Amino acid sequence: MFTTIVALADINWRQFEGVEIRLLMNKHPFTTFIEPKLPEFEGKTGIKVTMEVYPEDQFRDKRLIELNAGGKVDGYMIMPGQAKLHYWKAGWLAPLEGYMTDPDLTDIKEWDLGDFFAGPMKGARIEGHQIGVVINAEASLLSYRKDLFERFNVKVPETMEELEEAAKFFHKKVVDEKEMIGITLRGKDAAATSQFVDFLYSFGGSWTDEKGNANIASAESVEAFKFYGKLLREYGPKGATMYHWAESTSTFMDGTAAMIFDANVFKSLYENPKESKVVGKVGYTTIPAGPGGKLPHVSNWSLAVSGAATPECQKATWLFIQWATSKENVLGSFLSGVPAGRESSWNDPAFVSTDKTPDWTKGSLDSFAIGQPQWNPPVLNVSEIRDIVGQVIVDSIEGKDVANSAKAAAELMNKKMEK
Amino acid sequence: MKKLKENIINFLDNHMPIVFPAPAMITLFIVVIFPIIYNIYMSFNKWKIGLGSPKFIGLQNYIEAFSDPRFWNGLKVMFFFSSLSLSLEITLGLLIAVYFNKEFKGSNFVQTIYIFPFAATPVAIALIWRIMLNPQIGVLDYFLNLVGLPGSLWISDARTVIISLVLVDVWKWTPMIVLIILAGLKSLPKDPYEAAVIDGANAFHIFSYITVPLIQPVLITALTLRSLDNLKEFDIIYTITQGGPGIASETLYLYSYKTAFSFFNAGYGSTLIIIVFLLVLLFNVAMNKIRYRTEGP
Numbered sequence: 001m002f003t004t005i006v007a008l009a010d011i012n013w014r015q016f017e018g019v020e021i022r023l024l025m026n027k028h029p030f031t032t033f034i035e036p037k038l039p040e041f042e043g044k045t046g047i048k049v050t051m052e053v054y055p056e057d058q059f060r061d062k063r064l065i066e067l068n069a070g071g072k073v074d075g076y077m078i079m080p081g082q083a084k085l086h087y088w089k090a091g092w093l094a095p096l097e098g099y100m101t102d103p104d105l106t107d108i109k110e111w112d113l114g115d116f117f118a119g120p121m122k123g124a125r126i127e128g129h130q131i132g133v134v135i136n137a138e139a140s141l142l143s144y145r146k147d148l149f150e151r152f153n154v155k156v157p158e159t160m161e162e163l164e165e166a167a168k169f170f171h172k173k174v175v176d177e178k179e180m181i182g183i184t185l186r187g188k189d190a191a192a193t194s195q196f197v198d199f200l201y202s203f204g205g206s207w208t209d210e211k212g213n214a215n216i217a218s219a220e221s222v223e224a225f226k227f228y229g230k231l232l233r234e235y236g237p238k239g240a241t242m243y244h245w246a247e248s249t250s251t252f253m254d255g256t257a258a259m260i261f262d263a264n265v266f267k268s269l270y271e272n273p274k275e276s277k278v279v280g281k282v283g284y285t286t287i288p289a290g291p292g293g294k295l296p297h298v299s300n301w302s303l304a305v306s307g308a309a310t311p312e313c314q315k316a317t318w319l320f321i322q323w324a325t326s327k328e329n330v331l332g333s334f335l336s337g338v339p340a341g342r343e344s345s346w347n348d349p350a351f352v353s354t355d356k357t358p359d360w361t362k363g364s365l366d367s368f369a370i371g372q373p374q375w376n377p378p379v380l381n382v383s384e385i386r387d388i389v390g391q392v393i394v395d396s397i398e399g400k401d402v403a404n405s406a407k408a409a410a411e412l413m414n415k416k417m418e419k
Numbered sequence: 420m421k422k423l424k425e426n427i428i429n430f431l432d433n434h435m436p437i438v439f440p441a442p443a444m445i446t447l448f449i450v451v452i453f454p455i456i457y458n459i460y461m462s463f464n465k466w467k468i469g470l471g472s473p474k475f476i477g478l479q480n481y482i483e484a485f486s487d488p489r490f491w492n493g494l495k496v497m498f499f500f501s502s503l504s505l506s507l508e509i510t511l512g513l514l515i516a517v518y519f520n521k522e523f524k525g526s527n528f529v530q531t532i533y534i535f536p537f538a539a540t541p542v543a544i545a546l547i548w549r550i551m552l553n554p555q556i557g558v559l560d561y562f563l564n565l566v567g568l569p570g571s572l573w574i575s576d577a578r579t580v581i582i583s584l585v586l587v588d589v590w591k592w593t594p595m596i597v598l599i600i601l602a603g604l605k606s607l608p609k610d611p612y613e614a615a616v617i618d619g620a621n622a623f624h625i626f627s628y629i630t631v632p633l634i635q636p637v638l639i640t641a642l643t644l645r646s647l648d649n650l651k652e653f654d655i656i657y658t659i660t661q662g663g664p665g666i667a668s669e670t671l672y673l674y675s676y677k678t679a680f681s682f683f684n685a686g687y688g689s690t691l692i693i694i695v696f697l698l699v700l701l702f703n704v705a706m707n708k709i710r711y712r713t714e715g716p
């Protein structure tokens with residue numbers, strides 16, 4: 001009886017002793033956390049791990065070229081919302097549900113699949129198959145200068161109208177001899193789409209309709225484009241069409257913007273005294289509700305097993321993923337600043353007792369609970385379609401005819417969409 | 420053994436014209452000729468990287484290009500950017516070279532300083548220009564405001580982005596043109612100038628009736644050299660705007676890069692780059708024709 005319990009509670013971690021696996025990783029805070037711990041995994045399993053880490057742009061190119069060339073790649077990081085369709089169709093993603101439920105390969109109770117947030121895990125599914133395990137969960141939050149909101153008695157926006165009012169109130173207002181900007185957002189074409197999507201959904205719009213045709217020219221979608229463009233044109237920074245996240249977060253950290261809407265991970269920037277002038281002055285909340293409700297997106301990085309690796313290497317890589325996404329490791333990376341994809345990390349006393357920004361925690365958790373995992377257009381050629389949508393955002397910021405621009409973009413999108 | 424050695428030496432002796440250039444020719448074939456041929460072959464194929472093998476589709480990619488609004492936009496941007504920057508670089512280059520050609524105190528020092536932009540790494544200077552051109556924090560707007568002029572959105576406005584990029588290109592590459600023209604000016608004969616002075620010609624006459632006609636072959640060489648790079652300008656545009664806002668500064672060359680490496684359409688991307696290649700070739704054939712006409716083959 002005792003032995004049965006031991007067998008159920010644990011697996012043979014050394015079953016692939018001597019196997020060598022090669023992993024391609026993005027230079028992400030999670031990688032920074034896990035890389036120095038590799039000797040622990042190698043000691044535990046006897047598996048030899050080669051981990052190659054590249055900055056994001058090179059990482060994407062390298063991953064694509066290596067997988068296409070058919071070289072030895074056993075596992076890699078992937079943002080499912082960006083690349084899963086392409087990689088799945090190319091046969092580069094191994095389904096993981098078989099491993100997850102195999103008691104010989106997975107310490108089912110200890111690993112605890114149910115502990116992962118459902119939204120991000122759903123994002124890493126395709127055609128009924130789980131193709132990745134989330135290593136972080138990302139949602140966007142409205143971050144605002146709580147010191148100024150309190151000083152001027154401005155209500156924290158709960159609706160889109162209130163958001164516009166607050167932006168209008170602060171824009172060009174001179175505070176402590178500094179002229180303020182109402183709100184800063186990404187305005188740079190394709191890069192802006194990953195934040196714009198929250199507005200699109202909350203205004204009742206969508207990328208595509210039920211038939212899979214472009215829906216970005218629908219009345220609701222057009223309203224979202226108009227609102228987003230107006231915020232930046234009338235209450236945003238000068239030159240917003242060139243604003244990527246780096247420009248937008250810098251403007252906020254410089255103390256010149258009253259609000260910013262961007263990924264929750266950037267809290268680590270806003271609250272970093274070496275880089276930011278607004279440390280301790282920032283409040284966090286979910287996206288304000290629009291006519292379509294409050295519908296933020298939720299995205300994530302995941303660890304995947306290459307569909308082209310040998311079965312033995314695939315299983316050895318699965319052991320690595322299981323170890324890297326254990327409760328202990330996810331909590332460790334969470335405490336080092338990576339928003340965790342596991343609920344237990346957020347409830348852990350080690351985090352709760354040291355949490356200096358409970359409103360950020362609440363905002364993030366609320367967003368994960370209602371987050372939409374489909375944050376990119378549901379197509380194979382995501383980058384190309386994001387470029388097309390990005391043009392409408394730019395046109396809207398520049399004050400051009402949004403309805404016409406969206407109509408032209410929808411036509412082009414229908415022509416170019418690959419599924 | 421000895422015989423084999425002799426045979427090898429004999430073979431080498433008898434085939435020297437083939438053997439000696441062979442390493443260079445093989446390298447050239449691998450790194451230049453093969454990729455071009457493969458590119459031409461790919462341009463007749465449909466191939467999404469990762470999804471199946473290339474499929475031959477004949478001229479379909481070329482037909483698609485001509486009905487693709489983004490292709491025409493790329494062509495327009497390329498034409499606008501190149502004609503503006505090349506003409507400014509040649510004009511300014513000539514004027515500055517004529518000025519530098521005179522002896523003045525500290526001329527060597529000024530000339531050395533002036534070479535700096537040309538010697539700097541394009542990506543590094545482009546990153547700095549990107550910050551300077553930012554209307555929110557950039558120094559250019561600050562200077563405009565200092566002298567009482569309204570600010571500009573520079574690269575953030577579709578209407579001014581190309582002019583802003585031309586500004587950077589002119590700043591970076593005019594020194595190269597100056598160097599080439601200066602070398603040409605130094606080798607010009609003195610007699611026509613002396614004759615002109617005796618005849619009472621003023622500085623403007625000397626410049627337009629003697630310097631410009633004499634220096635014309637050098638100008639065409641400088642233009643040819645510069646156009647080779649300029650027509651496929653990548654690093655400055657990619658670093659500063661990535662073709663934005665939207666596609667307002669996306670040249671055909673940039674579009675072909677994005678098509679292949681962001682959209683993974685290797686076939687269509689090859690088609691676009693072949694068209695760029697043909698345009699550059701055409702321009703250079705035309706320039707050569709003009710050069711032959713002015714100075715003979």
